[in-house]
Amino acid sequence: MTEQQQLSQIYLDANATTPVLPAAAQAALETMQTQFGNPSSSHITGLQAKQIMEQTRGKARKVIGASSGQVIFTSGATEGIQTAILSALYQAKHNYSSEKKPCILYGATEHKAVPESLKHWNHILDIHAEIKAIPVDKDGMLDMDYIAKEVPNALMICTMAVNNETGAEQDLSKLEQVIRSNNPETFWMVDCVQALGKVELDITNTSIDYAPFSGHKLYAMKGIGFVYIREQAPFTPFIAGGGQESGLRSGTENLPGLASLNMIFDELLGQGTGAFADKATLTHYRAQLAEALTTAFPTIVFNNNFACSVPTTLNFAIPGFSAKEILDLFDAANIRVSSGSACSSKVTGSFVLDAMGLPRAQSEAAIRLSFGPAATQHEINDACERIAYCAKALGHSCLVNMNELDNKSTLDGLVQFKVGGSCCWLFVDGDSREAVIIEPLAELTQRLLTVIECQGLKLKAVIDTHGHADHASSRTQLLNDELTAQKTDHLGWPKHCETTVIAGHQLAFIEVGQFALVKVATPGHTEDSISMSLCHKDELAAGKINSLYTFCGDLVLMGTLGRTNFESSDTQKMYHSLTLLHSLLGNDSLLCPSHDYNNEFVTTLDAEMKRNKLLADVLTQSLSLKTFIEQKVQLDNQIHDEKNQEIMCGALTGCTQKHHFIELNKDTLQTHLETHQNVQLIDIREPHEYALNHAQQFDKNVPLTRLADFIAAQKPHKSQPLVLVCRSGSRSSVAAQALARLGFDQVAHLKGGYALAH
Structure with a gap:
């Protein structure tokens, strides 16, 4: 095992989720082992459980500045969003009497949970209001003039305090003034998921009607959250049943989750272990990371304006590299980052950055690096060192200028580069070093x-x-x-x-x-x-x-x-x-x-x-x-791509066929190697990933950029048993499918890749 393989994980994807804080994990464990009562039970064990729940509720009020209104515990932010939207729209349907067609407003950069929920309940409740996205500027700030124009006819307006992809922080005070001066009656929901622990909240002194929160974004367990509902704001239970939470939200309470959340509130209220850094420290951490990224990748472009975003989020693109390439590079160095929102099913352009008017290529290449208030100076130092090492690995592959390197890999043969669906080809004759480029992008x-x-x-x-x-x-x-x-x-x-x-x-x-x-x-x-x-x-x-x-x-x-x-x-x-x-x-x-x-x-x-x-x-x-x-x-006539508004150069006929190849897991891999003679193990990662984390047992490194070259060389040997492996199994699966389609009949890949092989 190499030194790089022994490197510990550096987790910089806190906007997706966070590890459970040790004190929070211990609190949850204790409730499962010794304070496991049902808060609805009237015996002592139940009363002890209820005390934990009410303590947590009281601390939640202090953290968000809610001296009045309801704080209802939920399974997380999505349930809180549903509760708020259902409650508001059910009431608005009966209130609205204008002759003009009503609308529902939401910020164009909202998490997809919001517009999708609005569409759902607008249809279910048979309201048929027009759902409109509020434009944003280049920094992700909401268009106040648009709100002032549209909000008079709005049944509801949904905004977010802090954006999950860019960290952009809305001015809630200014937003409230525009909303209420033009429509004091409309219902206002503010998604506060990314604001918890990063922004000072004083909800009582606002006219916010609903505010959902989630625990797992701030070191509590998954499956626990809460929603604030302003006093006298309409409420319709999203979950009916046994009448828990005073009949507001039925279902047995998640006591371990509540206990973990209770400990997080202690940290936010200054009553914990001091695990959370203050804003100045977090801002310093961001500056260090930004400097390390800029030094490693001089052409880097930051997609978020640090002046109007929380200090725990950096969103950037490196020209010439796709998000997938940088994601895989960082992952090979055991740095965990993401491409846009972790809720996205695949790496495509970021709708958040698209709404901000960024170039499409910049949006498609976006990487989100995020950390939480429990980050430490030691972790940031390690991250900065590891980022520099990533750049060195790219230099080894001649993808960035690192002139001090004397052990650069040598290209020979065909290389395929891709930007979206477009291909660029570089062919190099290894002996003469002569080359041609076909289809330059x-x-x-x-x-x-x-x-x-x-x-x-x-x-x-x-x-x-x-x-x-x-x-x-x-x-x-x-x-x-x-x-x-x-x-x-x-x-x-x-x-x-x-x-x-x-x-x-x-x-x-x-x-x-x-x-x-x-x-x-x-x-x-x-x-x-x-x-x-x-x-x-x-x-x-x-x-x-x-x-x-x-x-x-x-x-x-x-x-x-x-x-x-x-x-x-x-x-x-x-x-x-x-x-x-x-x-x-x-x-x-x-x-x-x-x-x-x-x-x-x-x-x-x-x-x-x-x-x-x-x-x-x-x-x-x-x-x-x-x-x-x-x-x-x-x-x-079949050519269309309305979603991406991209010119397609051929009709996508849907005639792509699935071809047979063998899927192995860590349990069947060894058996496969023992029962098949002359098996060739092939690492599908890119050379820079390979350099960062090289497994010596592999016979050959064939990244996807060199797959065409490998296919040409391997054509006379299509019955050679091959086992393809990559980081997650996604690239090896794609490569196996491509090989099988071209007649390679002994192809296998490791499902789950390195990620699940240990």
Whole structure:
């Protein structure tokens, strides 16, 4: 085991959840072992339990400054939100008499629990109010003018005190003045989940009607929270039953959770162990982390304004890197951070940052680093050191400039970079250090320049397969002095180059070390579309293309064909381009498209024909040109991506197929290794993760960026038993699916990865 593997966990995802404070855990344990009574029981054990509950309620009032109103214990914030929304809307339905259509307002950066609950109860209660998102500015502050305009017709307005992704802190006093001066009767809920322990609250002296809180965001147990309800604010029980909580919230009380919450309140009231740091200390911690991040990643962009956010949240992006890449990098160094909200099902753009008007690429790359008031100076120091080590690992992989490193890894072969669904390809001839870049993406410009400089590459060409409608090319930004002087067409293909005749077609090519990149005109998706096949020079001299890779642009995409309904498209020419490419390459050449919407990496004509009948009919000559054009129009009519408002370059037909591969767990892994001969263990992590936490028993490191290169090398050995492993099992599963789809029939992966293997 390496030194890095022995590093302790540094947990910097406190906005998602927190560990239970030792004193809180002990209090919960004692209630389970010795004070386990039911607070509703009238005997002594029950009375002792009820005393704990009422003590906790009294302390809750002090913490939030609620001398009046109700404090009701719940299972957490979501239940509190439901209780508030149901109570307010049920009453508002009977109160509202205006001739204007009513509305319900919520902040555009609210946690999804709020708008989804509003939609649900608006429908269930048959109110049919218009639900409107309140815009925010670049700092996440609510638009007061919008509120003043819309709130007169609002049945309810929902805001949050502190945002869970950015830490943006709303001015509740100013917000109250705008709301109440324009509508003193509307019901106002403030989500205070992220404010507890970070913001001074004085709820009694506000007109807030409802305020939900959660324990697990501040070192108490999961499954415990509470909701404040202003005196005389309407209330409808969300849970009916045995009449607990004075009939306000039925269900046996979570006494261990209450006991843990009781200890947290002691800390907030200055009656505990002194585990919580003050605001000045927390602000200092943030400054240290920000400095460490900036030193490690000089191009870093902070997405939240520190001047108007709580000091425990940093939200940032590192240009050229996806959120997933940085998340995996930090996780390999045993630093736990998140990409946006932990409640998101997958890494996509942050709707919070989108609402703030940040560029889409910045939103998609966002990382949230958050800590709680129990953080210590020692933990922050360790985090800063570990962040520097992460940057060093990236330098080892030539992804950031770390000039003092003398043991940089050497690139050889094909590398695939992705931004969203768009692909960029870098091919390097290891001997000559000559390289080409295909489909350069603007978001990757600095990253590619760093790789070129660090690896000492001689760039022979930077080429697009066509003029892209969905993204900008960064071709000109990557050109060195020699390439700038090179005469090329608008896609970057050199005007003066050698030609050869293959199967009766005169084709231009350029040399890249011992390889040749051959250009084939394949119009259809656009008039200027080309494909480029990479093969060995000596094979080209023999008059054939035995292609290692073919960069086919958007002619053939995984599961579909490129769209042909642009002004510059030509469906008839696409038909002929498909037959031409097939005649030159055959069925088994690896195709590297411009887009990969389903994480399938590369494909072949054979694999696509098995699931794309339209393509199969063209290549088997069982479809006339006229019929192809008719069916292609129908296919293009399926193109839409309303959710992301992104230009899709091919219809997502839903024809992605699941292919069989073996899922192993930690119990079946050893048996599998013993019963299969010649098994190759493959680590799917990226090289920088591998350097941070290298398991010596693995035969090979094949990150997803190099999977296409591995597939090409492994094609003659498709029956080789493979076991793929990554951090969580997600990447190894994706890679196993991609391999199985291309005919690798002995592929297994470790479900749960390293995370569940110990």
